[in-house]
Amino acid sequence: MTRSAFLQLALAAALGGRTAPALAQADTATVRALRAVADGVLRDATFDVVDSATGRRYAAADSAPEGARLRLGSAYNDWRYWNGVLNVAMPRVARALDDPRYFAFAERNVAFAFDNAGWFERAHRGEDKWSYPFGQLFTMQELDDYGAEGAVVTGFLAFRPDDRWRGYVDRAADQLATRQGRLPDGTLARSFPRRWTVWADDLFMSVPFLLNLYARTGEPRWLDDAKRQIIGFHRYLFDERAGLMYHEWYSDSARHGVAFWGRANGWALMAEVAALDRLPPDDAARDTLLALFRRHAEGIARRQDAATGLWHQLLDKPDSYLETSASAMFAFAIAHGVRQQYLAPAYAEVARRGWQGVMGRIRPDGRIEGTCAGTGVSGNLADYYARPTPLNDPHGVGPVLLAGSEILLLGR
Numbered sequence: 001m002t003r004s005a006f007l008q009l010a011l012a013a014a015l016g017g018r019t020a021p022a023l024a025q026a027d028t029a030t031v032r033a034l035r036a037v038a039d040g041v042l043r044d045a046t047f048d049v050v051d052s053a054t055g056r057r058y059a060a061a062d063s064a065p066e067g068a069r070l071r072l073g074s075a076y077n078d079w080r081y082w083n084g085v086l087n088v089a090m091p092r093v094a095r096a097l098d099d100p101r102y103f104a105f106a107e108r109n110v111a112f113a114f115d116n117a118g119w120f121e122r123a124h125r126g127e128d129k130w131s132y133p134f135g136q137l138f139t140m141q142e143l144d145d146y147g148a149e150g151a152v153v154t155g156f157l158a159f160r161p162d163d164r165w166r167g168y169v170d171r172a173a174d175q176l177a178t179r180q181g182r183l184p185d186g187t188l189a190r191s192f193p194r195r196w197t198v199w200a201d202d203l204f205m206s207v208p209f210l211l212n213l214y215a216r217t218g219e220p221r222w223l224d225d226a227k228r229q230i231i232g233f234h235r236y237l238f239d240e241r242a243g244l245m246y247h248e249w250y251s252d253s254a255r256h257g258v259a260f261w262g263r264a265n266g267w268a269l270m271a272e273v274a275a276l277d278r279l280p281p282d283d284a285a286r287d288t289l290l291a292l293f294r295r296h297a298e299g300i301a302r303r304q305d306a307a308t309g310l311w312h313q314l315l316d317k318p319d320s321y322l323e324t325s326a327s328a329m330f331a332f333a334i335a336h337g338v339r340q341q342y343l344a345p346a347y348a349e350v351a352r353r354g355w356q357g358v359m360g361r362i363r364p365d366g367r368i369e370g371t372c373a374g375t376g377v378s379g380n381l382a383d384y385y386a387r388p389t390p391l392n393d394p395h396g397v398g399p400v401l402l403a404g405s406e407i408l409l410l411g412r
Helices: 003-015 028-044 081-097 100-123 143-156 163-179 202-217 220-237 262-278 286-302 324-339 347-359 381-385 394-410
Strands: 049-051 070-072 197-199 248-250
Touching: 028 081, 028 100, 028 347, 028 394, 070 100, 081 100, 081 143, 081 394, 100 143, 100 163, 143 163, 143 202, 163 202, 197 220, 202 220, 202 262, 220 248, 220 262, 220 286, 262 286, 262 324, 262 394, 286 324, 286 347, 324 347, 324 394, 347 394
Parallel strands: none
Antiparallel strands: 049 070, 197 248
16 A cells, blocks of 8 residues: 555544545645644653653553553553544644654554553552543543544544454443433533533534444444534534533533633534534535534634634633634634635635644644643633643644644645
């Protein structure tokens, strides 16, 4: 297989979308920024484990002495939802830059988890899923435990059959279909902070996985569920006047939260555009989903900061800080919407200005500034204002890579 054919297959399998035409004209600054971030991942992803007591490194957890207290050498190799986004993004970088190293990273990252996770499950049995590496690979309590990585592994199965990977996908699919919390109308919901709470984040944690399950099996129930989620999330969370989604909706009080949080809207917008990629042209829900995406994109575009091209942590609060991960998500989804003709060509400028702002947050060594740390739902706006922005927070790496890749594919 030629490298070009391999990359085409990689993109289609890992992402579940139609492949893009070859890059017509490279933007030097974008290529430089994209490579800085992606090469930083390659540099810092050590694919090993470290004995916390001695500092000794091992290529595999099973080769460490009995009783060792191991940790991962690099957070890039863990199994959290942000790692799932990274594993989605790197094949897109491979496609945009015609460089298979980045796809190879994602494939190796998944394999590394399955090669080593068993040791950590045995050593930490009964502990909280956040307290040890790969905890979310085994603990499927909420959608962010398995949805993003489930989408990746399902895509990879299209060209790399692996019984362990297949077993994981089957277990995750069963969790999503039969045990995941839902409202009476089928809309997915979390059991915390109150039963049952709809989080905008979960549109991305569910829809790409559902779409890839549909692609793998051909079973309409998966596609039907993806459409149901987008329509349901808009019903509960979308504010028509603002053109934005609230972060959450509480079923016990039948009210939404207080915040139009940036990254929550980013998760939702990326899920919406992914669904449009996979819907058959004659699907009865296509016009509905297209209208929902367009209204959301319009609301997002209206909130773009005029001076920087970025978006604020709280989209309707200009006194909240400018935030990188949401800005990257918006740039990606809007650029992709233009490229696939879901949005008018004029939106390309919104995406490009957003990406210019994001590039201003990328240091020469590829580390990213201005990304909000992990954020739960809150009824107090002050909590969103006060969220920290650690340097190179993992929530921003995958979205930045997605945005830069899509800007390159959009062309000029």
